[in-house]
Amino acid sequence: MEVNQSLKGRDFISIHDFTAAEIDLMLKTGLQLKKAQQQGIPHPILKGKTLGMIFQKSSTRTRVAFEVGMYQLGGHALFLSPRDIQLGRGETIQDTALVLERMLDGIMIRTFSHDEVLELAHFASIPIINGLTDLLHPTQVIGDMMTIIEHKGSLKGIKLAYVGDGNNVAHSLLFGGAKTGMDVVVASPLGYEPDANILRKAQADAQATGAKLRVVEDPVEAVSQADVVYTDVWASMGQENEADQKEQNFLKYQVNQELMSHAHKEAIVMHCLPAKRGKEISDAVMDGPQSVVFDEAENRLHAHKAIMALVM
Numbered sequence: 001m002e003v004n005q006s007l008k009g010r011d012f013i014s015i016h017d018f019t020a021a022e023i024d025l026m027l028k029t030g031l032q033l034k035k036a037q038q039q040g041i042p043h044p045i046l047k048g049k050t051l052g053m054i055f056q057k058s059s060t061r062t063r064v065a066f067e068v069g070m071y072q073l074g075g076h077a078l079f080l081s082p083r084d085i086q087l088g089r090g091e092t093i094q095d096t097a098l099v100l101e102r103m104l105d106g107i108m109i110r111t112f113s114h115d116e117v118l119e120l121a122h123f124a125s126i127p128i129i130n131g132l133t134d135l136l137h138p139t140q141v142i143g144d145m146m147t148i149i150e151h152k153g154s155l156k157g158i159k160l161a162y163v164g165d166g167n168n169v170a171h172s173l174l175f176g177g178a179k180t181g182m183d184v185v186v187a188s189p190l191g192y193e194p195d196a197n198i199l200r201k202a203q204a205d206a207q208a209t210g211a212k213l214r215v216v217e218d219p220v221e222a223v224s225q226a227d228v229v230y231t232d233v234w235a236s237m238g239q240e241n242e243a244d245q246k247e248q249n250f251l252k253y254q255v256n257q258e259l260m261s262h263a264h265k266e267a268i269v270m271h272c273l274p275a276k277r278g279k280e281i282s283d284a285v286m287d288g289p290q291s292v293v294f295d296e297a298e299n300r301l302h303a304h305k306a307i308m309a310l311v312m
Contacts, residue, residue, distance in 0.1 A: 001036055001043040003029055007310040011121045011128045015138045015175040016201055020209060023142075023179045030146045030299070030306035037072060037302070044074025045309045049105040051077045053131070054087065056111035061273060061300045062131045062139070066108050069305040075105075075312075097123035106312040127311040134168060134236070135195070140272050141172040143303035145180060147296045148228055151268050156181035156209070161226035161263070163187045163219045163253050164280055165246070166194035169232045169272050174198060174213055178205035183212040187222035189249045219253050226263045230270040231255045231280045247279065256282040260290065268292045 004025055015023060036043050051070050055063065063079065070077035087096050093116055100107055101124045109117055110131035121128040130138055145155055152158055160177060162170050166188040174194060177184035186194055193215050206213050216222050223229055234250045235243040255269065269281075269291045277283050286293060 001041065001045065003045055003309045009127060010311050012138065012307050012311055013117055013121060013128065013130045014136050015141060015172055015179060016205065018179070020179045026142055026306050026310060027146055027149060029310060030142065030302045031149070033305045033309065034299070034302040043072070046070065046312055047074035049075040049312055051075060051308065051312070052080055052100055052104045052107045053077055054080045054085070054107060054109040054111070056082055057132060059110055061297055062110055065300040065304045066131065069301050069308060073305055073309055093119045094123045100124065101126045106308065129307060129311070132168065136172050137168040137272070138172045139304055139307060140169060140300065141176040142307065143299040144173070144270060144272070144296060145176055146299045146303055147270065147292055150295065151292055152227060158227045159183045159185065159225065160228040160230060161185050161187065161222040162230045163222060163255055163259070164231045164250065165192050165234050165236070166215070167232060167236055170194045171198045173230065174202040175205065177211045178202040178209065178213060181209035181211050185214045185216060185222040185226070187216050187219040187253065189253065190217060192249070219259060220262050223259055223262045226267055228268055228270060229255055229260060229263050232272050233274065233276055234280055250280070254280060254282060255285055257284055260285060270296050273297055
């Protein structure tokens with residue numbers, strides 16, 4: 001199996017950085033790789049290549065998906081925690097980049113500061129993949145959009161309602177919707193809305209595809225006749241000290257059966273995981289017939305493979 005070479009050498013930092021056609025290529029490649037894996041067709045596209053995985057933030061899905069994905073593509077992945085590399089002991093990002101680029105074929109970084117990823121990409125000559133920052137989570141949303149295509153047939157004209165904190169996932173969903181023609185409505189309490197600069201960039205992108213992007217306060221308004229209802233933890237990693245306050249502010253933002261009654265009757269429910277059951281989502285919904293949460297988690301593997309195969 002061969003993949004398109006047009007994105008080779010590119011960094012994958014934000015969905016906003018790519019054209020609609022390039023995002024479509026990623027989604028189609030992910031679905032093709034998933035089909036090949038299910039059919040037992042080997043696809044050692046990255047044979048002999050090595051990915052360094054820098055984890056400043058711990059992870060389940062991101063680590064497993066990149067590590068297994070690299071193995072299935074015929075390459076090798078190296079897990080690098082702050083304890084394993086000098087970045088955790090004060091070595092500059094510049095020096096880390098200049099060393100690693102001479103030994104690796106690509107770097108995935110999952111960290112807090114988005115500027116760290118930008119700096120790493122600036123100094124390293126090899127592709128940098130953003131595995132998550134406090135600002136964006138683009139690898140997640142490639143997998144999310146693959147999941148929506150599998151269950152709804154397409155993205156254009158689909159209405160996705162995101163209910164909860166206007167965080168990194170919400171930001172990347174806005175960019176994803178804008179690039180693909182999917183309508184995205186974000187419902188957040190006052191003071192927890194998505195970043196205004198991200199929204200402005202996404203709305204500029206949306207002019208080309210006709211996607212409608214909105215931010216509202218009322219979760220019922222957002223979910224009304226939605227095809228996809230999406231939620232995430234209220235307090236992201238590193239925000240544990242805000243968790244109690246957020247729980248008070250987000251009480252009416254739980255995705256439960258009552259809220260789902262306002263969505264389209266064939267709506268699917270998504271959550272990027274890990275979930276705090278009984279907080280942002282009820283057990284009845286997460287384990288119910290409309291939930292595609294675990295299909296979504298599985299698709300992280302195939303999304304990551306597509307990104308790596310295309311840029312590395």
